[in-house]
Amino acid sequence: MDKVKEILAAALKLFVEYGFHGTPTSKIAQEAGVANGTLFHYFKTKEDLVIALYIDTKTRLAQHLIDNALPENTLKARLKNRYSQVMYWALEHSTEFRFIQQFHTSPFLSRLSAEEMYRQMKPDLDLIEEGIATKIIQPRPVDFIFSLFFNHINGLHQYLIHANLSTTEQNKLIEDTFDLLWGMII
Amino acid sequence: MDKVKEILAAALKLFVEYGFHGTPTSKIAQEAGVANGTLFHYFKTKEDLVIALYIDTKTRLAQHLIDNALPENTLKARLKNRYSQVMYWALEHSTEFRFIQQFHTSPFLSRLSAEEMYRQMKPDLDLIEEGIATKIIQPRPVDFIFSLFFNHINGLHQYLIHANLSTTEQNKLIEDTFDLLWGMII
Amino acid sequence: MDKVKEILAAALKLFVEYGFHGTPTSKIAQEAGVANGTLFHYFKTKEDLVIALYIDTKTRLAQHLIDNALPENTLKARLKNRYSQVMYWALEHSTEFRFIQQFHTSPFLSRLSAEEMYRQMKPDLDLIEEGIATKIIQPRPVDFIFSLFFNHINGLHQYLIHANLSTTEQNKLIEDTFDLLWGMII
């Protein structure tokens, strides 16, 4: 129980620092403070661990978005809130966010079941579809708009962790960039 | 013929398919049609090969941009041209482009010298700075604007290789998205 | 049973026969009846194995000298005893003794810490110093006298393993050469 968490935490840290294949399972076990065999007691293979870590991380991000949702609002407010909350979470969990990015450009991505991928994207896709259906957002392919959002978040995150802005400046920039993005899709 | 080129081509293909560490040097040599030792005759270590391949790939992209530059034009036209040409090149060299992305999210990125990184970004940074100096572009941090462009390109590329658009539609979308981006920064 | 012991024994045998670099670790593992990886489970590198084997061998020689010491005797008797016991051990453990000689003329010698080297020589140096302090041995540098003894033993061993003498003749020669050596230093 606790050990599983320790292993996931150790794997996260080391994967981001050394890459998936650059991190031996023995190092993960050592960093987690468990025996080598214990890792394989909980995860059948190393690949299973990678996938499990990705799902765990994305689940935590999703939970953060659920916990901070604004359900009773306009579409724009709800979308802006999601955008901002992803950014807040990404800035507070930089390692987790970099792991997600690393995973996305790795060959492991294809090991993720289509259902799992869809499950994760669904809330955002639903929101965009709702916007198109209600003619607020221009009728473009849903995954194109999703892609724009997603990579915009990547770009902003990348900039923010390098630039040393105050929290106020950060929040301002997050709001501003959302407005720019919003301008692109309405 | 040129064994170095054969090795680089083989490495590019396999790295994108299986990842850096998922690709044994023996497979690279085999795919390149050279002996195992030959690879190490030209690249001291596997890491050296990865770095060399990245620099080679980026150099070829840079050369494409030089070959298709529009020097005698307005800043907007030159920036739009760079944006479009990167997209054209990325679509024609999808494997190369995915390798670049993979490299960027890998721990190898930190092995790249600061000079080399700056050398690669300089043309774009210069263009943005010129735009800010001549008050065409709003005065924001240069690397922020660069980051917006870069990740926008990523997002569009990702969308275009999945969506099956005609060339005309593609070109239209590239033009449109540049205009949206341009709207964000002026 | 004890895999470490098996590995050390196999390494000793093969190093003396084929030299350090002439002996692949795979051969050592095979001879020891363990898997290739097991060797590296116990010794981080091949060099570590060489050093460990040297220290182990010297420790066994030292133990033999402790077990056969004559503590309550004159200085001459104690020195003669050490000299003879080294010779007896060397003749009974020819492979071990040749390994020690091989190690001494190899570049590995410099990897041995100064403390370890001093630790090994200390009992002999102490005995010689005692002899000089009590004016039994002439006041010459301690390490010079040590060097004389050490190389004398080498010379005698080399001769004895080639010449086929009876045990009685051997013992006589060991006694005689000690007396000659003793004559040199008093």
Next chain:
Amino acid sequence: MDKVKEILAAALKLFVEYGFHGTPTSKIAQEAGVANGTLFHYFKTKEDLVIALYIDTKTRLAQHLIDNALPENTLKARLKNRYSQVMYWALEHSTEFRFIQQFHTSPFLSRLSAEEMYRQMKPDLDLIEEGIATKIIQPRPVDFIFSLFFNHINGLHQYLIHANLSTTEQNKLIEDTFDLLWGMII
């Protein structure tokens, strides 16, 4: 011609520093300032180079002894002269001397033909035999006495290169130790 000498000199230096197997032929060629293939143009195999270097080195020592011989003297004077001249040469050619020692404890020794070995030892064996025949030296096995001399030289050399004595002190010690040795065998 010149290149052969360069190769031998480079090999000597590197073998003593890194050992036979620890020295790649490529490093030898590089240090000698010749191409990799050139080494194999002159020496069919690496082993051939090792043997050739040993014979060359011993030949140069032998030549030094011939050049400094005292033929018209007593046996004791001639033996003392050989002993001293070996020491002088060893001190001036420390690298060469260490190479000889390294070779002696290496498995390459057995690749040396018996004739070559005998040829090298002959002058000394003849001298000792003459001493025994004329009843100056006690009737012990010739190779035993040779072994005593040889290892005595080793021991003294080892001491002298570590102790920093003046030339006068060195020469005195060489004379003294010969006298001690002489006392052992008459």
Next chain:
DNA sequence: CATGAATGAGATTTCATTCAT
């Protein structure tokens, strides 16, 4: 003679995984 690119067998070392305890 001399070169050095090219080779490929083989060396050291790593590491995911197993399994007896």
Next chain:
DNA sequence: GATGAATGAAATCTCATTCAT
């Protein structure tokens, strides 16, 4: 559940040697 010694396949890299020029 938890361990960690043991495994052996496979990875990276080395290097003596060859050969076309």
